[in-house]
Amino acid sequence: MTNRDRVNLINVLKKKGMSDDEILEIIKYVETANPKNPDNNA
Numbered sequence: 001m002t003n004r005d006r007v008n009l010i011n012v013l014k015k016k017g018m019s020d021d022e023i024l025e026i027i028k029y030v031e032t033a034n035p036k037n038p039d040n041n042a
Helices: 003-015 020-032
Strands: none
Touching: 003 020
16 A cells, blocks of 8 residues: 555545544554455454
């Protein structure tokens, strides 16, 4: 995910009423999730 993608995602989610903490959790998950081993995702 590029920085521009992150900014666009944040803007869309804020418009939908999501809190900063909820948005950060989504970004953390996207950046750290391992699609090859879903059991190891935090």
